[in-house]
Amino acid sequence: MSTRALGVRASVARPSPTLAITAKANAMKAAGVDVISFGAGEPDFNTPEPVCRAAIQAIEGGFTKYTPSAGIPALREAVADxxxxxxxxxxxxxxxxxxxxxxxxxFNAxxxxxxxxxxxxxxxxxxxTYRDQIALCGGVPVVVPTRAEDRFVPSIDDLKAAITPRTKAILVNSPSNPTGAVFPRETLKQIAALAMRHDxxxxxxxxxxxxVYEGKHESIAALGKEIQDRTITISGCSKTYSMTGWRIGYMAAPEPVAKAVSCFQDQVTSNPTSFVQRGAIAALAxxxxxxxxxxxxxASRLDLTLSELAxxxxxxxxxxxGAFYVFVGVQAYLGERCRDDVAVAELLLEEAHVALVPGSVFEGPGFLRLSYTASPExxxxxxxxxxxxxxxxx
Ligand SMILES: Cc1ncc(COP(=O)(O)O)c(C=O)c1O
Structure with a gap:
């Protein structure tokens, strides 16, 4: 085998520990161990039948060729709607x-x-993924911590303190993976005001x-034209319609950003799978x-999870x-036997046959992420x- 070194970028993206835990839990299951998985980041429902039918009909109808890189017009229209x-x-x-x-x-954004x-x-x-993608794109992640006692909603003073002349963007993820935090409208407004003030x-x-289980989801771009003009809003079908394996998501952005992303996609992946686009249109309908x-x-599994954890x-x-995660602090259980959250997750998997993701994966040491995408039993x-x-x- 060649001993020539790989490029520096090869070491920027690290293996996903979430996928690794899921793989280990699956391997244990395959070996006959009765593992309960709270590790996965995907709903456990089947993709709705009309979505599957639309994609099958698309294949059967020969809709299996290249499409425009940014997606077929009918899909872009359905997303805009x-x-x-x-x-x-x-x-x-x-x-x-x-x-x-x-x-x-x-990543494209x-x-x-x-x-x-x-x-x-x-x-x-x-x-x-955010951290590694920022690094892959040559950027520098600047991390603003949030706290469990604030329900993981950021403090605007902490955000202000993190802004420097090199700041280019703020990444907002509400509802959040891994905490399930939903940023209140006031917080979104303050983030938007800072983004506008600092360009x-x-x-x-x-x-x-x-x-979302309390109130209604708010898009930061919907706060006004000025903030919409500097926001890339991203969503997709994976979590809403239980379509994680289909691989279809989308962004809406100011025209120059959308054009640049479309050109970039032209050269890297071309279009998302043709018949999946037809499935996505059916999902959106x-x-x-x-x-x-x-x-x-x-919502009912969240209540159950919280009452059991209590x-x-x-x-x-x-x-x-929001989301389908509870971020559980296990600091009280750290000590001689389990020095950190990774050790607690290992003990839970190996001895109790329960898979959770250690919080340090998400820069939340001392916590475990419990995904309640499992049956009530x-x-x-x-x-x-x-x-x-x-x-x-x-
Ligand atoms: C915050 C967040 N964004 C995006 C994704 C990925 O979504 P998709 O399956 O559409 O790529 C995930 C998946 O876990 C996620 O947690």
Missing amino acids: KFWRENGLRYEPSQVVASCGAKHSV LWVLLDPGDEVILFAPYWM LWVISDEIYERL LPDEVVEGMRAEF GIPGLVISRPA QIREGIQRMARALQRCS
């Missing part, structure tokens, strides 16, 4: 770019916005927008009850207002197992 209907945001279809998942849309050394502010705990971009990843049914199910002494829990059983195993921790 969705933004108006659900978010109160007016976008022309030409401002919409469909990509292979919201993850891809975030960072790629076209950043110059080497540009700083991007993100709030911790954060989805670790910054805002990248708003709203992939969990339909999974689903009656509200379908999404509401999944949201209501998650039986374990010493945990730090702040009620999440599994939630009850999994948390009881956690309770027994944690007793052995300290």
Whole structure:
């Protein structure tokens, strides 16, 4: 084998620990171990049938060739309609770019916005992909911590203190992975005001927008024309319609950004899969009850999860207002046996056969991310197992 070194960029993107934990849990399951997984970042529902039918019909009808890189006009129009209907945001279809998942849309946005050394502010705990993508695009992540006692909503003073002449963008993720935090309108307004005062971009990843359990989701770009003109709003089908494997997401952005992303996509991936685009159009046309049914199910699982967790002494829990995660503080269980959250997650997987993701993956040390995308029976059983195993921790 050649001993020639890889390029520096090869070491920038780290393996995803979330996928690694899921893979380990799956391997244990395959070996016959009864593992309960609270690790996955995806809904456990089937993709709604009309979506599957639309994609199958597209394949059967021969819709299997290249499409325009930014997506077919009907999809860009359906996304623009969705933004108006659900978010109160007016976008022309030409401002919409469909990509292979919201993850891809975030990367595209960072790629076209950043110059080497540009700083991007993100709030911790954060989805670790952001940090690696910023670095891959030559940027510098600047982390603003948030606190469980504030329900992981950022302090505007902390944000102000992080802004420097090199700041190029603020990354907002509400509802948040991994904390489930939903930023109140007032916080969004203050972030928008700072972005305007310091001439910054805002990248708003709203992939969990339909999974909100208190109040209603707000898009930062909907606060006014001035902030919309400097915001890239990103969402997709993965979480709302249980379509994680389909790989379809989208952004809506000021025209020059959308054009640049479309050109970039031309040279890197071309279009998102043709027949998946037809599935996405069907998803966006689903009656509200379908999404509401999944949201209501998650709301009831959240209540169950919190009431079961309440039986374990010493945990730090702040009620999440969105997404499908609870970010649980296990600081009280750290000591000789388990020195950090990674050790607690290992103990839980190996001894209790319960998979959770250590918080330090998201720059939230001392916590574990519990994804309640499991059946109510599994939630009850999994948390009881956690309770027994944690007793052995300290
Ligand atoms: C905050 C956040 N954004 C984006 C994504 C990825 O979405 P997609 O499957 O559309 O790429 C995830 C997936 O876990 C996420 O948690």
